[in-house]
């Protein structure tokens with residue numbers, strides 16, 4: 001095995017934090033000389049970063065191979081024609097980068113490959129006997145993100161592992177979906193990530209059943225809710241079951257509420273909790289018909305759910321409200337203009353009496369009775385779930401967290417196979433569209449997520465499984481006729497044992513070497529100095545905890561070999577050489 005010689009490497013570390021790098025992962029990958037920015041959302045991986053990237057990719061590919069998916073490589077540039085067939089040439093929007101060749105033919109830079117793979121297999125897979133088929137690639141993608149930021153977290157060019165499966169039956173798809181979910185869980189574990197599998201919304205890509213794998217991180221872009229029972233959901237998609245409290249009255253009563261416009265003002269005015277008040281939001285459907293949503297006072301309307309309940313839903317502007325005869329700040333279900341549709345959040349079923357607007361400036365109703373004083377046209381899950389709401393699985397209060405979406409699995413159904421005419425001959429002799437699944441892992445984003453979870457104020461603390469090398473040998477005085485040869489000998493010994501080793505053979509001061517070793521994040525450092533050597537000792541330091549220990553030079557290689565073997569066997573997601581310090 002080669003020894004990484006830091007004196008020869010292209011690893012330009014930086015002492016200062018680069019400007020405009022807010023996230024730790026962005027800052028540290030730049031500072032540790034692992035990558036450089038070339039333009040907005042475009043990065044070069046330098047040698048150390050490339051080593052990490054290769055390991056992350058290796059874990060991903062290995063887990064895919066283990067579940068029987070086969071690796072292929074599709075072109076990065078894709079013909080526009082197939083995107084017209086699926087309808088996504090028009091639907092995808094400006095994130096899709098379009099180019100025209102010298103003959104005037106249009107192409108796009110691949111943001112994902114459902115179209116391409118569907119166009120491939122429709123000519124090759126003809127019979128149910130060839131199914132299921134499962135293909136994947138690990139490749140650069142391009143999405144012209146409106147706001148590329150946070151380094152590798154949201155870049156424009158990034159590495160993705162994308163897999164696609166083709167099935168004759170839903171059961172077969174479900175099996176592959178489940179196996180892939182398990183493989184994704186193992187990938188996260190092996191990368192040392194703390195993660196949750198969350199229920200998600202399928203967004204742009206289509207289909208219904210989907211799960212996102214979120215690495216938990218303080219600065220993750222996604223908000224999630226999760227429970228000790230194992231339930232977790234994207235807050236944008238999770239079901240909202242919340243506490244509402246009945247403010248009981250003998251009958252409906254109209255109350256003068258001067259100056260009261262918000263739920264907080266109403267709750268304070270009435271001296272009741274905001275969970276007893278009902279919030280109204282007015283909008284229109286795709287045809288311009290007026291709809292009013294009613295939700296518990298302490299929650300917000302979720303856009304995705306609003307659109308699911310009412311196709312094309314848009315909130316009314318203040319002017320539109322006036323034109324529709326609605327009173328901002330005092331809307332209610334009693335006495336709305338004729339023809340207004342009332343849709344209420346399912347949680348409100350638990351309070352048959354509402355404290356709510358009276359459709360008159362400065363007035364509210366209390367004790368407005370559902371089914372007697374007013375009717376509801378439809379019920380739906382409408383609210384954005386938040387921490388403290390009830391777990392849909394076990395009923396306990398949900399916790400909140402933020403997450404980085406590192407991967408996602410989808411059941412696509414027949415969306416692409418139908419629109420693109422990709423069919424096979426089934427057992428019963430009829431032509432049917434393939435039932436499809438697709439599965440994506442953000443390889444470069446995973447690398448950033450690992451750094452988000454594994455760093456401290458001095459730099460990165462790579463888990464053993466993805467570290468640029470496992471051990472760094474640091475001779476404190478290069479050129480010294482005892483220290484230098486001892487360091488070289490140890491490095492060679494470790495390399496011969498199959499351990500990835502770097503040696504800091506630069507003629508730098510000890511302080512610079514220590515700082516760089518911590519910044520780069522080698523899991524284990526072996527420091528060799530004159531004083532220690534005089535007693536036959538070297539110092540080993542565990543990067544993650546900072547623990548240090550003197551070990552005899554003669555024993556250190558064997559000790560490292562043993563810990564390396566034990567820890568790698570244990571999965572080595574996070575634990576790295578811990579046994580040396582136990």
Ligand code: ATP
Nearest residue numbers: 152153154155158160405406407408440441442445
């Ligand atoms: P997001 O919601 O974060 O924009 P997405 O859901 O659109 O991502 P997918 O189509 O599911 O992304 O792509 C699969 C994976 O590719 C994602 O889970 C993510 O890890 C990664 N990915 C997507 N967009 C980017 C990006 N701009 N930069 C880096 N990785 C990305």
Ligand code: MG
Nearest residue numbers: 212405407408
């Ligand atoms: Mg996604």
